[in-house]
Structure formats: structure tokens, C-alpha cells
Amino acid sequence: MPVHEIRAFNRFYTNLIGALDYSKHLYTPYTLTESRVLYELAHAPRTDAADLRAELSLDAGYLSRLLAKFEREGLVERAPSALDSRRQRITLTPRGREAAALLDERSREAVNAMLSKVDPADRARLTEAMRSVREILRQGGAQEAARPALREPGPGELGWIVQRHGALYAAEFGWNADFEGLVARIVADFAQDHDPYLERVWIAELDGRPVGGVMCVRDDAPGTARLRLLLVEPSARGHGVGRQLVDVVVAFAREVGYRELVLWTNDVLASARRIYQGAGFTLVAEKPHRSYGADLVGQDWRLSLQEGIVR
Structure with a gap:
């Protein structure tokens, strides 16, 4: 098993997208984890705290602190779920939706900038290779099947x-x-x-x-x-x-x-x-x-x- 090749790819790609440099992540004040939580809140059909924790595999205490920070900044509102009062519903405020939309726009711009450096003849091969990596790892049990x-x-x-x-x-x-x-x-x-x-x-x-x-x-x-x-x-x-x-x-x-x-x-x-x-x-x-x-x-x-x- 070429473990070193996979680790080398991981190092290469995280550096390429700037995942480790919080100060430059999409040129916003949010870390990669914070950005992903905002993305889920803007796009997931269910936004209970328990659903977020399961979807993102986050520690309950860490997620609670992160949501408290978002609440202080006026990005989210928290309330008991209408379906189950034991669960906490998290919703984005208008300011939170603006922040999520900005992140989405910056992410698209970053990907487009990266693709602009790839020869047009190689772009289809690149996307197919990425799709193959996901499919092979899912089949091998490395990750559950993708959810739209x-x-x-x-x-x-x-x-x-x-x-x-x-x-x-x-x-x-x-x-x-x-x-x-x-x-x-x-x-x-x-x-x-x-x-x-x-x-x-x-x-x-x-x-x-x-x-x-x-x-x-x-x-x-x-x-x-x-x-x-x-x-x-x-x-x-x-x-x-x-x-x-x-x-x-x-x-x-x-x-x-x-x-x-x-x-x-x-x-x-x-x-x-x-x-x-x-x-x-x-x-x-x-x-x-x-x-x-x-x-x-x-x-x-x-x-x-x-x-x-x-x-």
C-alpha cells in the first residue's frame, strides 16, 4: 500500500488550498472548520446541533463553543427544536446568510483561479481523477456514500x-x-x-x-x-x-x-x-x-x- 504517496498528496493538497493558514482561508475571518459549519447551516435540510455534530464529526464541546461565538457575532440563533424540545435548532440570521454566501463566492473564486492555471485539455482529466479518488475510497469503506x-x-x-x-x-x-x-x-x-x-x-x-x-x-x-x-x-x-x-x-x-x-x-x-x-x-x-x-x-x-x- 503506497501510504507515503497518499500522505504526500494530502500535504500537497492542503497546502494548495491554504487549509492550514487560518489567516488566509478564503480571505475571511473564519477558520476552515468555522467555514464548514456555516456552509452546513446554509445548505443542510436539518440544522439541529446534534445533526451538525454527526455530519462534521465534531466534539460536542468544541461545536458548542463555536456556535456560542457565532451567536455573539450575530450569525446564528439557537432555540429548542419544534419537533423535539430536547434538541437545539440552529438557524442563520440574515447576517449569517450573508457570511455563508460570501464564503461560497470566495470558494468558487479560489477554485476558478486554481483551474485557470490548468491547461483546458487537462481539466476533464483532473475532475475525473478527483471523482475516481472519492469513489474508490467510498467503496473501500473509507467514507460513507456522499450525500448531496x-x-x-x-x-x-x-x-x-x-x-x-x-x-x-x-x-x-x-x-x-x-x-x-x-x-x-x-x-x-x-x-x-x-x-x-x-x-x-x-x-x-x-x-x-x-x-x-x-x-x-x-x-x-x-x-x-x-x-x-x-x-x-x-x-x-x-x-x-x-x-x-x-x-x-x-x-x-x-x-x-x-x-x-x-x-x-x-x-x-x-x-x-x-x-x-x-x-x-x-x-x-x-x-x-x-x-x-x-x-x-x-x-x-x-x-x-x-x-x-x-x-
Whole structure:
């Protein structure tokens, strides 16, 4: 076993990305560990302290001190979990979200700067080599299978949502361009006018590639949110990505004070309907319709949330 080669690679890469130089980590005041905690708080579907500790393999005392520091700096708020009062829910404040967004932007800039020094002909080989390292070590039990990271869409990824919906639904159900046009209008409306406190889009990323997405927007009914545009790439299905995306919408809707979450889908989307049922949604109405070049049965689903008032 070439242990020395692996250790040499570890030394090379940590030096390359500046992981050991806290004063220069992405040119922010946060250490690598602090940055990772902020990342998880901004992207993970569940943000209880116990979940953070398990996900990042951190000592409970160290994590508690780190969160106390974030609280003093106005980056996080801590409160008992709505689902289990024995657990502590951690949420980012607006200032905390700004800090997490800055870290994400700086990280992307750092990677782009590193790649700019790599010959374009070698970039595909580099990314494939990195993917191979992860896959081989996971198969060998060195790490659990990757869990998609949930994050806000980057530049061009709202367009990716439209493109993938159009392509996948045409390939899998034979739907025509009317459906892609509907998705384009939904995405355009969100991009042009949305409340960032009450409405969000998430992208599921795995191995550096988007593999899914979902949207939460305000509905016409007061106190009601609508789940829209759930999508999971075929290559990522069967690994809980869809449930992860639905869970983050439910958690978000509860957190900001919606009283009810609703969605509309079609009966042919069997996998999605099973996810909705598993999350507690109830089918409340069905109606046949002719859309997207197909005869379909539209379905309305709803989920009652905790009592609260949308701010």
C-alpha cells in the first residue's frame, strides 16, 4: 500500500488550498472548520446541533463553543427544536446568510483561479481523477456514500432547472414544449420578483454537479406556501435526493411561519407522489385534464404545518 504517496498528496493538497493558514482561508475571518459549519447551516435540510455534530464529526464541546461565538457575532440563533424540545435548532440570521454566501463566492473564486492555471485539455482529466479518488475510497469503506449538498442556485442554474425539466419530461413521459414553457414562466417569475425571506430555490449538488432542485414560493392563500418544480436526475434517483429536497422545503416553510404547504402534481409521477406521502402530504383533490400533449389527472396535495403567522 503506497501510504507515503497518499500522505504526500494530502500535504500537497492542503497546502494548495491554504487549509492550514487560518489567516488566509478564503480571505475571511473564519477558520476552515468555522467555514464548514456555516456552509452546513446554509445548505443542510436539518440544522439541529446534534445533526451538525454527526455530519462534521465534531466534539460536542468544541461545536458548542463555536456556535456560542457565532451567536455573539450575530450569525446564528439557537432555540429548542419544534419537533423535539430536547434538541437545539440552529438557524442563520440574515447576517449569517450573508457570511455563508460570501464564503461560497470566495470558494468558487479560489477554485476558478486554481483551474485557470490548468491547461483546458487537462481539466476533464483532473475532475475525473478527483471523482475516481472519492469513489474508490467510498467503496473501500473509507467514507460513507456522499450525500448531496443543498444550496442556492448559482449563475445559469435557474436556466438549468428549465432545461432539465423540458428534457427529462419529454424523454420519460413524452410531454411537449408546453410544459417547458410553463416551467420557464415559473422560474422567470421567481427570478424577477420574490421575497428572499419567504421564498427560496434549492439545488442538490453531488460530486460538483447539479442533480436536482426544488422551489418554495408563496401561494395566493394567506399563510400558505407552495412546493414547485421538484426534480431529481435519473443518475441520482434511489438515494433519497427527492426526500431530502422535500424535507428542506417543509423545514423552511415551518421556520418562516407558514401554516400550510400545498403542491400540484400529476398522477403519472408515481415516485414523487410516494415522497409527498412519506413527508405527510394528503391528497385533497383530483381532476382530469389535457396538457403538454397528454391526457393526465392533476392532483392537489396539502400538508398542515405548525400554527404561526407569516411575517
